[in-house]
Amino acid sequence: MLFREIIGQAGVKKNLTELVQHNRLSHALLFLGKEGSGALSLATALAQYIVCERRAGNKETADTGSRLFAEEALPVNKLLPGDACGNCPSCFKTQQLVHPDIHFSFPVVTKKPGTAPVSNDYIAEWREFFISYPYGNIYDWLQFIGADNKQGNITAAECNDIIRKLNLKSFESGYKILIMWMPEYLGNEGNKLLKLIEEPPPNTLFILVAENESLSLPTILSRCQLVKIPPLGVSDIENGLVERNNTAPETARQIAGISEGNYREALHLLQHAEEDWQSLLREWLNAILKTGPVAQTRWVEEISRLGREKQKQFLRYFNHLLEQAVRLRTLKQDFQNLKMPENEFDFASRLNKIANISQQQSIIEELDRASYYIERNANAKMLFHALTIKIYHIIQDQTVLA
Numbered sequence: 001m002l003f004r005e006i007i008g009q010a011g012v013k014k015n016l017t018e019l020v021q022h023n024r025l026s027h028a029l030l031f032l033g034k035e036g037s038g039a040l041s042l043a044t045a046l047a048q049y050i051v052c053e054r055r056a057g058n059k060e061t062a063d064t065g066s067r068l069f070a071e072e073a074l075p076v077n078k079l080l081p082g083d084a085c086g087n088c089p090s091c092f093k094t095q096q097l098v099h100p101d102i103h104f105s106f107p108v109v110t111k112k113p114g115t116a117p118v119s120n121d122y123i124a125e126w127r128e129f130f131i132s133y134p135y136g137n138i139y140d141w142l143q144f145i146g147a148d149n150k151q152g153n154i155t156a157a158e159c160n161d162i163i164r165k166l167n168l169k170s171f172e173s174g175y176k177i178l179i180m181w182m183p184e185y186l187g188n189e190g191n192k193l194l195k196l197i198e199e200p201p202p203n204t205l206f207i208l209v210a211e212n213e214s215l216s217l218p219t220i221l222s223r224c225q226l227v228k229i230p231p232l233g234v235s236d237i238e239n240g241l242v243e244r245n246n247t248a249p250e251t252a253r254q255i256a257g258i259s260e261g262n263y264r265e266a267l268h269l270l271q272h273a274e275e276d277w278q279s280l281l282r283e284w285l286n287a288i289l290k291t292g293p294v295a296q297t298r299w300v301e302e303i304s305r306l307g308r309e310k311q312k313q314f315l316r317y318f319n320h321l322l323e324q325a326v327r328l329r330t331l332k333q334d335f336q337n338l339k340m341p342e343n344e345f346d347f348a349s350r351l352n353k354i355a356n357i358s359q360q361q362s363i364i365e366e367l368d369r370a371s372y373y374i375e376r377n378a379n380a381k382m383l384f385h386a387l388t389i390k391i392y393h394i395i396q397d398q399t400v401l402a
Contacts, residue, residue: 001041001094001095003082003083007237007240008038008233008236009042009236012042013042016046026224027206028197028208029043029227030227031209031229032210032228033230034262035262035264036232036264037230037231037261039209039210042229043181044097044130045084047177047179048094048095050173051099051101053085054084054085097127097131101175102177103162103166104179105179106181107141109142109145109150109153116158117153117158118158118161119158122145135264136264140264152182154182154185156192159189159192159193165178176203179209180206181209182209183209183210183216183217184212191220194223197223231260232261234261238256241255254344255270258316260316268309269313280303280314281347284388288388297385299388301381303384308380311384319364319367319368323364324345325351354395363394366394367387
């Protein structure tokens with residue numbers, strides 16, 4: 001994985017490459033970034049940058065003796081000081097996730113009854129998964145390996161295997177790198193790694209890639225240099241969808257606006273981009289404010305048949321339009337200056353006529369609460385009936401029901 005292949009995160013890329021160039025990189029890093037931010041891709045790109053044979057500043061490249069059967073020294077890459085070359089043998093191996101000095105650790109489930117699972121049991125599946133779904137989450141991974149309802153874990157046996165691997169001499173690059181994805185799944189057995197993290201062998205690098213700092217072992221986190229990976233910007237996601245998925249610019253702009261900095265979510269929303277959420281929302285608001293209980297019941301019946309994922313997407317879209325309405329009210333500009341599609345501009349303008357900012361904020365809170373309960377298998381009919389009543393009272397009475 002090359003830095004230039006990763007969507008956005010220009011500031012993080014620059015910071016990481018400068019740490020390497022100035023020899024200020026800690027031997028243990030914690031990449032902390034929400035789902036869909038590209039944290040795992042950044043960790044892999046950093047590993048490739050470190051082992052790249054043509055990287056500017058890589059002392060290994062000047063020594064042909066360190067390369068078995070080398071015909072000539074590889075030239076130091078002066079043109080790409082902020083990225084790996086992508087063409088040397090080390091880069092080819094890293095891009096296929098087969099470099100012998102770069103190791104991966106991740107949550108797994110028992111493959112053979114009676115044996116403790118380790119990451120190497122699933123290394124072939126891991127390579128296929130990461131290459132195909134670089135922005136996938138833990139749910140995607142466990143489904144990919146057929147875990148069904150089993151809970152993934154990073155086991156004590158895995159910790160022992162990590163210690164064994166990192167105490168071996170490096171094979172090719174002079175560096176040994178471990179990338180651990182989702183250390184949140186590492187229990188107290190992770191304390192086995194403390195001594196290795198505190199006193200690692202020379203040229204050994206740990207990169208932990210986490211989404212939730214509070215769920216990871218404090219004893220390990222306290223020994224890591226924190227690298228925060230922010231959510232992706234709207235323009236980054238929009239450009240990524242257009243350039244990588246040939247998405248129509250207007251569709252990409254709309255999806256980017258509601259994906260909340262999560263590129264995985266943007267790809268998921270793209271699968272349902274043909275849904276006319278705006279018409280469904282217009283029908284709901286008309287039922288709430290004009291046509292009454294019969295229309296409301298009919299609408300609830302309709303949305304309850306859509307399934308949980310589409311229900312969450314609909315609520316997210318409503319949230320997005322409310323946020324646009326607040327922007328429109330605050331900035332008081334036209335849709336071109338706000339970079340807002342004209343149909344969303346019109347709808348947001350209508351929302352501003354029926355609800356003020358405090359009412360819109362109350363509705364957003366109710367929508368977020370409804371999404372939370374949908375994820376936990378709430379009865380859709382009861383939930384949307386209750387939500388309909390709450391929104392009615394927020395708009396008409398300027399109150400929120402308990």
